[in-house]
Amino acid sequence: MKKIFSLFIIIVFLFSLPISVSADDDSRSDSSDESETKTEIKVKGGERIVKKRTEIKNKVGDLREKSLEEFKERIEDLPEGARLRLKEVAERRTEKLKEFRKIKITDDFKHLKEKHEFKARSLDKIRLDRAKENFLKAKERFEEAKGKHLEARDRFLESKKRKEDCTENCDEERKELILRAKEHLSKSADAILSHLAKVKEKIQDSERFTEEEVERFISALDEKIAEIEEAKEELEAATTGKEVAAASRKINASWKKIKIKVNNLSHRLDASKIGGMILKSKKLESRLENVISKLEEQNVDTSEIQQLIDDFNDKVEEAKKKYKDAHDTLKTETEFSVGKAKGLIEESKDLLKEANDILKDIKDLIKDKDGEEEVEVEDDQENEEEEE
16 A cells, blocks of 8 residues: 555646646636535524525636637647647546546545545544554554463463363363363453454544444444453353353354454455545546646657556556445455455555556656656655554
């Protein structure tokens, strides 16, 4: 995951490029998508106030018309071949914008909001810092519980061997084995509970899930926690080997289901990150066409850059398909579906890494074409590792 974050270093500076080619500026039109057709209704002092957003719509239309006129003036003196190429670039960019707007409202992506930088929600820094601290503490408690569980397992195995080696008058060995078995299972239950507490900390303050998703996932985890706690109580009350064995089966059965649930949530988290990267990349596709237009206006040969952009778009499209398959697969919580989704997510990550490499080549080629003004590497890197 960390290796593909460099993709968005490049995305950051490409997103900051001056818009100069199309009458359909995505930075303006994207915001208008949500404002042009909506009507805001408020209740104040017992009266209903209806505010139509026609003013915003009109301003966007004026800006587009002005941009179009400026674009026509800039290319008026260019050779006919260059004007035709610029027209094709503008058409491709418009199509990419339409594709992006269509994708971001589909079931697979609609939970990732552009206003939240293609995350499901935005949390303030104080809450994120506190969440990170709580998660690290929960992780420490889990590691401690896991260590105690392993120590108890070793004592249980030693006691089991002594019982197996005993041939006569083995009552003491039998009693000790029951005690060690209870201790082992109890520590195992504690480790499971600590693990679930760690997962809860990771989920409840994650920006990758919506509020509704977090509430649903936490509720499901609480049910599993209750199951383990109930089984642990039965274990502590057990006095015979048979009762200990029954409690053991219950704990093991609960853990098997919990493991699938936890893996499903973990892969959902990874998928959400990948989905956000794909949306950023899909939006970047139209920006790359803008770079082509800028160079075309300078009468620069862009055929090689265009081929790289097409390759970049192909990789992103393949990654999107893998992501969609993974997103659909994770709707089913089975060991098979979780394993399949994991593979699809890894494939999507690999495709984005390949897209990242192509994007670096695009950047270098643009600089070689005397496009330094259009592309500058940013020193500040966006830290997206808060949930690793």
